[in-house]
Amino acid sequence: MLWRAITEDEPGPKWARLFAEYWPHYKRWWLREGEGARPTYLECRNALEAHMPEILPLYEQLCDLAGGGDQAARFLSFYCPPPYLSGCSQAIWTGAEPVMVRNYDYDPDAFDSLILRTAWQGRKVMGTTDGLFGLVDGMNDAGLAISLTFGGRRVVGEGFGVPLILRYVLQTCSTTEEAGKVLARVPTHMSYNVTVLDAKRRYLTAMMAPDRPAILTHAAVATNHQENVEWVSHARFTSTVERERFLLHRLTLHRDPEDVFIGAFLKPPLYSTAYSAGFGTIYTAVYRPRLQEMEIRWPGTVWTMKMDDFQEGGRNVKIPRASQKEEI
Numbered sequence: 517m518l519w520r521a522i523t524e525d526e527p528g529p530k531w532a533r534l535f536a537e538y539w540p541h542y543k544r545w546w547l548r549e550g551e552g553a554r555p556t557y558l559e560c561r562n563a564l565e566a567h568m569p570e571i572l573p574l575y576e577q578l579c580d581l582a583g584g585g586d587q588a589a590r591f592l593s594f595y596c597p598p599p600y601l602s603g604c605s606q607a608i609w610t611g612a613e614p615v616m617v618r619n620y621d622y623d624p625d626a627f628d629s630l631i632l633r634t635a636w637q638g639r640k641v642m643g644t645t646d647g648l649f650g651l652v653d654g655m656n657d658a659g660l661a662i663s664l665t666f667g668g669r670r671v672v673g674e675g676f677g678v679p680l681i682l683r684y685v686l687q688t689c690s691t692t693e694e695a696g697k698v699l700a701r702v703p704t705h706m707s708y709n710v711t712v713l714d715a716k717r718r719y720l721t722a723m724m725a726p727d728r729p730a731i732l733t734h735a736a737v738a739t740n741h742q743e744n745v746e747w748v749s750h751a752r753f754t755s756t757v758e759r760e761r762f763l764l765h766r767l768t769l770h771r772d773p774e775d776v777f778i779g780a781f782l783k784p785p786l787y788s789t790a791y792s793a794g795f796g797t798i799y800t801a802v803y804r805p806r807l808q809e810m811e812i813r814w815p816g817t818v819w820t821m822k823m824d825d826f827q828e829g830g831r832n833v834k835i836p837r838a839s840q841k842e843e844i
Contacts, residue, residue, distance in 0.1 A: 599705070601666055608711065663682075667725065681704060713803070819831055
């Protein structure tokens, strides 16, 4: 996998070139159920205006850079996209200098492998992208960090792909309290657990779903179920309960120091090798909100980025493949 780190303060030629590169792959994914299964442009725009009006001008800028086409504009709205699943573990290490740590477990062939640093609408944001507009984890210049995991439920409804909701939170919020209000009101098309940490050490995990109100909790750990396991085969395959228990033990019974706690994400049971099934660990991310720093880690490698001294670059990462296709 080729990973890239790119910075562009305002939407411009770098983003446009990235979209031209990625769009053929995303278009195939977006159309996999047929174009009629996706909302119209008007439905997408109206949904954004109703739920995330602050970023509507940004959305329109990106649509123009994407060429102004109908399908691209509908895709970039993230409104009612095809369903998709991930694994993932995330936790807040609650020491003197709290950090957010997460593993992203997903299909390497369906991943941006891009860290993007922007200053869109005057707000600096850096994080790991999805669909070039959304984020699967990130942090802003107010010291607000955010990350997602799949919530372990089959239900699909009317709402947004959660990566755009993360982008919206980072574009418009400065505190965990503000983020919680957004996560409680913006509809999501599938169930996700979203963890937030701010510069004043406050954190929460929102259990979001398309068919019931979001539950805001003070949980410092999230894996791939919500209050109860509802999709038993997925839970068994991804070991979500075991991973949650392991992280809770590390935070409460063992009280690991920071380096030991982060290091645990690069080993079983948190580190997954189920790559051929689409649930292998692609990277570990570490966010330090007060220091305005993030790290992307792989076994034996740490790639550090700073909000105000962001260095563009690339990394070639070898992703192992499991020998047999596994099914949930």
